[in-house]
Amino acid sequence: MKKQGSEIEAVGINYKIHTHNNNKNNRSDQKNPFKILSQNQRQPLDHQKQAKVAVAVEEDDHDILVAGAGSEGGGRGGVGQVLKDVNLRARPWEILAIVGPSGAGKSSLLEILAGKITPQTGSMFVNQKPVDKAQFKKVSGYVTQKDTLFPLLTVEETLMFSAKLRLRVPPAQLSSRVKALIEELGLSQVARARVGDDRVRGISGGERRRVSIGVDVIHDPEVLILDEPTSGLDSTSALQIIDMLKSMAETRGRTVILSIHQPGFRIVKLFNSIVFLAKGSVLHHGTVDQLGLNLRLMGLELPLHVNLVEFAMDSIETIQKHHQQQHRQHLNTAEGEGEGEGETSPSGKLTLQQLFQESNKEQSSIKVNNLHHEEMGINNKPNQDSPDFANSRLQETIILTHRFSKNIFRTKELFACRTIQMLVSGLVLGSIFYDLKHDLTGAEERRTRAKFHRGKLRHRGRHGIVLSLLWLLHIKAWDSKLLDFHALHIAV
Numbered sequence: 369m370k371k372q373g374s375e376i377e378a379v380g381i382n383y384k385i386h387t388h389n390n391n392k393n394n395r396s397d398q399k400n401p402f403k404i405l406s407q408n409q410r411q412p413l414d415h416q417k418q419a420k421v422a423v424a425v426e427e428d429d430h431d432i433l434v435a436g437a438g439s440e441g442g443g444r445g446g447v448g449q450v451l452k453d454v455n456l457r458a459r460p461w462e463i464l465a466i467v468g469p470s471g472a473g474k475s476s477l478l479e480i481l482a483g484k485i486t487p488q489t490g491s492m493f494v495n496q497k498p499v500d501k502a503q504f505k506k507v508s509g510y511v512t513q514k515d516t517l518f519p520l521l522t523v524e525e526t527l528m529f530s531a532k533l534r535l536r537v538p539p540a541q542l543s544s545r546v547k548a549l550i551e552e553l554g555l556s557q558v559a560r561a562r563v564g565d566d567r568v569r570g571i572s573g574g575e576r577r578r579v580s581i582g583v584d585v586i587h588d589p590e591v592l593i594l595d596e597p598t599s600g601l602d603s604t605s606a607l608q609i610i611d612m613l614k615s616m617a618e619t620r621g622r623t624v625i626l627s628i629h630q631p632g633f634r635i636v637k638l639f640n641s642i643v644f645l646a647k648g649s650v651l652h653h654g655t656v657d658q659l660g661l662n663l664r665l666m667g668l669e670l671p672l673h674v675n676l677v678e679f680a681m682d683s684i685e686t687i688q689k690h691h692q693q694q695h696r697q698h699l700n701t702a703e704g705e706g707e708g709e710g711e712t713s714p715s716g717k718l719t720l721q722q723l724f725q726e727s728n729k730e731q732s733s734i735k736v737n738n739l740h741h742e743e744m745g746i747n748n749k750p751n752q753d754s755p756d757f758a759n760s761r762l763q764e765t766i767i768l769t770h771r772f773s774k775n776i777f778r779t780k781e782l783f784a785c786r787t788i789q790m791l792v793s794g795l796v797l798g799s800i801f802y803d804l805k806h807d808l809t810g811a812e813e814r815r816t817r818a819k820f821h822r823g824k825l826r827h828r829g830r831h832g833i834v835l836s837l838l839w840l841l842h843i844k845a846w847d848s849k850l851l852d853f854h855a856l857h858i859a860v
């Protein structure tokens with residue numbers, strides 16, 4: 369049976385980060401990052417107040433963009449506004465691409481959508497219902513910018529462990545699912561090759577990215593969130609990946625949300641809609657054709673056969689100026705309406721973001737009120753069906769241990785070294801207290817021997833320390849060469 373798909377909607381996301389160096393000119397809102405939310409929410413119909421708050425936010429943002437993190441200026445510390453009043457909607461069967469220059473806030477936005485970080489304000493809905501974080505994690509997959517795979521496992525093993533961890537099906541079905549996925553990812557040729565990494569030679573970078581995607585789509589999630597799935601790849605490999613994601617969206621109705629830095633012409637054509645982010649603000653949310661239209665309306669002349677996303681990036685300053693002008697106009701209108709007790713805004717003048725807000729106003733006012741005391745995305749209602757995972761804690765531990773031991777056994781030198789180390793230290797300690805009786809004389813003898821060895825150790829301390837350090841360095845060299853514990857740490 370076909371899945372219906374999930375429509376994802378994010379409303380009014382504001383995300384600030386607090387840097388360590390405290391800015392001396394602390395503003396009052398820095399002490400209370402929730403101030404804007406509480407003002408807005410306490411008086412949702414007071415346009416005049418809202419407008420004033422919004423003006424304050426804009427002025428504040430200007431300061432922050434000059435001084436804080438997430439800005440081009442950077443450096444003084446304090447509070448940095450990473451995302452400003454971001455709204456977006458991603459539909460099933462489609463790819464939504466978040467584009468923008470470096471530092472625009474793309475990764476932060478994706479992390480918020482994936483429930484990894486919580487913004488100061490904002491709400492998220494799946495199929496018009498407030499998100500239940502635990503449930504959402506089960507129906508979504510999040511692929512990070514960096515591949516965190518075990519370099520010594522093969523492609524097939526990597527996907528099989530992911531399948532075991534995420535699916536509750538008989539082993540025969542597990543392996544057929546993995547085989548089908550390998551086929552879908554175009555990895556049949558390298559199924560038995562080791563994944564590798566920067567140090568251990570393995571499959572190519574593009575293939576590794578596909579394995580990373582595979583790890584997170586093995587449970588066939590309805591929503592797939594990918595941070596820069598094409599970073600570091602040549603244009604052909606990048607196109608292959610986006611093509612694969614497109615067919616995943618189109619054949620199974622998945623909602624694909626991805627960020628991309630500078631998509632090529634052929635890649636742009638595969639996007640159903642884009643969110644153009646700059647300095648944390650949405651400058652455009654819609655199709656690529658609409659972007660072209662908006663650019664023309666701003667008075668920009670588009671060369672023939674131009675890559676519209678690239679062109680928009682190059683014209684970012686003009687677009688930002690236009691956006692700010694529109695924003696101010698809207699605030700002035702809202703202020704005027706507040707005075708005249710007007711209820712509606714002139715829809716012809718609304719930007720796409722404002723349209724979103726308008727269409728969600730009713731829903732949001734109810735939903736946001738329910739949500740604002742909670743972390744974003746946590747349902748207020750008690751969770752009726754507690755998130756049932758594919759495996760129990762014990763089973764998960766066994767699978768993870770199995771995966772870890774596979775990796776360890778493949779690094780024979782490290783494994784042998786550790787075993788010898790444990791045996792030697794066990795024998796040395798055991799020999800000190802060997803042949804002791806469990807009575808009073810045994811206890812006295814234990815004390816005498818301990819005293820003796822302490823004295824001896826103190827005497828030979830320097831040699832001991834030097835030897836131990838050499839030994840540790842030896843082990844550490846192997847550890848860092850193989851990186852397997854680091855990989856486990858990330859993967860677990």
Ligand SMILES: Nc1ncnc2c1ncn2[C@@H]1O[C@H](COP(=O)(O)OP(=O)(O)OP(=O)(O)O)[C@@H](O)[C@H]1O
Pocket residue numbers: 385437438439450468469470471472473474475476477629
């Ligand atoms: N935890 C943090 N600490 C310091 N700065 C942060 C933090 N999180 C985000 N930022 C800042 O917020 C801004 C947006 O970061 P983000 O990683 O979301 O941008 P991006 O658009 O994904 O950039 P890139 O394309 O280079 O990956 C950056 O200026 C970044 O330095």
